[in-house]
Amino acid sequence: MMMSLASYLVISAFLFLIGIAVILSRKSLIAILLGIELILNAAALNFVTYSRFGSQDLDGHIMTLFIIVVAAAEAAVGLAIVIRHFQLKETIHIDEVSQLKE
C-alpha cells in the first residue's frame, strides 16, 4: 500500500505543532531545545516527502542531512548556552532568562 502525500504532510504538521507547543508551554530550556529538535525534524520530513513525491531526485535528502547536521550543531551550542547560563544564574527556567530586556 502506497501512502499518500497528505498523510506525510499531516504527520509533519503534527510534529511541527507538537514542537511549537513544547516550546511555548514548557519552562525548561532543555525542553525547549527538544521542541526545536521536533520542529527541525518536521521540516526534514517535509523535504524527504517532497523529494519522494516531487522531483524524484536526491536534493531533498541532501537538505535533510544538512538539517540533521544543523540540529546537532544547534543542540550542542544550545546545550552549551544552557549550561553556561546555569553556571551563572543557577537556573534554566525560561522566565528567568530575560537579561536582554534590560
Place this chain on the structure above:
Amino acid sequence: MDYTVSTIAPIFLFPFFAFVINAFLGRKLPKDGNWVSLIGILLSFVFSLRVFFDFMGKYDTNFYVHKVFNWFDLSVGDSVFKIDLGIYLDNMAVVMLLMVTGVASLIHIFSIWYMSGDRRHGRFFVFLSLFTSAMIGLVLANNLLLLFIFWEIMGFCSYSLIGIYYEKDKAGDASLKAFMTTRVGDVLFLLGILAIWAVIGSVDYVDIYKAIAEGTFESVTVMGIGMTTFAAFTIFCGNIGKSAQFPLQVWLPDAMMGPTPGSALIHAATMVAAGCYLSLRMYPLMEAGGLTPFIAFIGAITAFGAATIALVQKDLKAVLAYSTISQLGYMVLGIGVGSYNAAFMHVITHAIFKACLFMSAGSIIHSVHEQMMPKLGGLSKKLPITFLCMVACTLAISGVPFFTGFVSKDRILGDAIYWGMMAGQNKAFAIVPILGFLGAILTPFYMTRMMCLIFLGKPRDQHVYDHCHQEHFSLTQHLPLVILSIFTLGVFFSGALIGEWVPVFGAKQEWFKVLIEAPNVNNFVDTIKSSFGFSDSVTSSMSVTKATYTHQLGYFGPNPDEHGVHQAHFIGAILSIFLAIGSIIASYLVYVRGITDPNKWANTFAPVYRTLVNKYYFDDFYLGVVIQKGLLGFNKFLSWFDMGVYDRIFIDGWAKVNFFFVRLAGWFDDKVIDSLVDLNGIIVKIFNVIFRKLQTGRIQWYLVVMFFSLVFINYYFLL
C-alpha cells in the same frame, strides 16, 4: 566776431580755473598764488573787452546770443523734465560783464597790496576768484536755475569772506547773519523759480519772455493770486535779500567785518548789484505781474532810510555800507518806476564809484589803522592821492554834474517824478519821488561829512595822525583808485551834458541810453529753441509778428508822453543839481567851518538820533522779537512738542503697545506653543506605555507573537 562758446565761455572759465588751481595748489605756489587769480581775471577782462568792442561796433539794440546745451533730460513720455545750461548774452550782459571783470581786475590788483602779509592771504584770493567766476557765470546764465546756482555760490563766498577772520566772534556772527538773512530772500526766490517751472516747464529767460508775451502766466492762479504776480514777487524777494533792501537790509553793514577789498568787490560793487541784475532780467515779469509800484516803494524806503542812518555813523566803512544800501535802493526804485535803462546805468556807475570809495577806505585803514572817524581828520596832506580819488567818487555819488552819479541817478529821479506826479496815477505814488529826493539831499551831506571828518580840518587824534605815513604813489595801491576815479566822469556813459562830444573808445553818442533797453517780450514769440547740443537761436530778431502783449501799466510803455517825460527830467535835473551842491556846501560849513555843532542837534533831537544810531531798531527787532520771541519760542514749542507729545505719546506709546504684544506673544509661546510641544511628548509617552508592554523580555511571549503573526500573515496573504 562770432559769438561761439569758445569766445564767451573763457570769460567765466579763466577765473574759475584760477580758483581751482588756487584752492588745491595755492599753498604750494609762491605768494599763495595771488598772481594766478590776477592772471585769471585779467584774461577774463581781455575777453570781455573783446565782446564789448564788438558790441559797440554792432550798435544793435535787439542784439542777443542764446546758446543752449542740454544738461539733463529726464522726460518720460509726455512729461517733459529737461534742464538746459546755456549762455544768454545781450547788451545788458555785455556791459555788466565788462563792469564785473574790470572792477574785479582792479580789486585783485588792490588786494595784492592790501592783503600782503595777511594771515589769510591765500584763502582770500581763492574766494575772490570763485566769487568773480560765479558773478560772471550769473551774468552769462541763460536760465534762472543756473543763475540761482551762481547766486548761491556768491552767497557762500560772501559768507566766507566776511568770516575770513573766523576766530573773531564778531566776524563769525556777521558772516552767519549775512548768510541767514539773504537765505530768507533766496528761499522765496527758489520758490519763484519753481512757480515759473510749474507754469511753463522751463526757467529759460527766452521761454519766460515768450510765456509773458503769450499770456501763459495769466491763466494760472495760486490761492487767488495770479501766477505772474506770485512769481514776480518771490523773485523780487531774492533781489531784496541779495541787494540788502528794506526789510532785509540788516546784513550788509555787518558784512564790513571782512577785508576791505572783499567788501569793495562783494558788498559794494558787484554781488549786491546781482540782485538788481536779476530784477532787470525779469523786468518784463515784474511789469506783467503789476509789481512795479511795490518795487518802487521798497526802493524809495531803502534809499531814504539807509541815507538817514548813514548820517550818524562813526565808522567810515559803516557810512559807505549804508550809502551802498541807499544807492541800491535807488536802483530798485529805478526798476520800480520803469526806468530800466537808468537803473541799470546806476548799477554800473555805482559799482565803479563804490569800488573806488571802498578801496580808498581800505587805503586809509591800512595807512592809519583806524576806521572810527572821530579819531581821524586832516589826512588830506598825508594821503593826497587817496584824497583826490575819493573826492571824485564823492562828487559822483552825490550827483554833481559831469560825474556818473548825476547821469544815472538824475535820470532815475526824473523818471520817478514823471511816474509819481505826472503820470496821473494814484496820489500816494508821489511818496516815491519825494523819498527819492530826500535821499538825494542826504547822500551828498553824509558823504561830504565823511570826507570832511577824514581829510579836512585839524587832526582829532594827534597820535593816529602821526602814526600815518606820507603816501607815495604805488602801482598796486593807487593805480586801481586812479583808473576807477577816471571812470567816474560822466562822459563815458553819456555825452549829453556837453553836447556833441568826441566818441570815447569808438563809443557813440549816448550809447548807453540807446543800447540798453528793457527786453521787448514780443520779440521772443517766434523763437524756437533747439533741443539738443549747442545751438544758436534767432539772433537779433527784429520782426515783431504777434504784438499781443502791451505794457500793463504803461508808464514808459509803447507810447509814453514824451513831453511829460522831458519836463519831468528837466525838473529832476535842476532840482538834483541844486540839492546836491547845496547839500555839499551845507555839510562843508557844518563839519569844517563849524557854523553849528552837530552834537547840539543830536541832543535837541535825541530820540531821532538814538533811533538812527540804532538803525531804526531793526537789529533789535529781528534779534529780540523775531528770533528771540518768535523763532526761539517756536523752537521751544517744537522741542516741547517733540519731547512732550511726540516722544511721550507716540514713541513711548508705541513702546507700550510693543510691550503688550511682546507679553502676549510670550504668553502664547509659553502656554500654547510649548503645550503643543509637550503634547507631542505626551503622545509619544502614551504609545510608549502601550508598546512597552510588548517588550516583556519573555522569549516565549515573543515566539507566540511571532508564530501567530506568521499564521495571520499566511492566512491573510496566501488564502
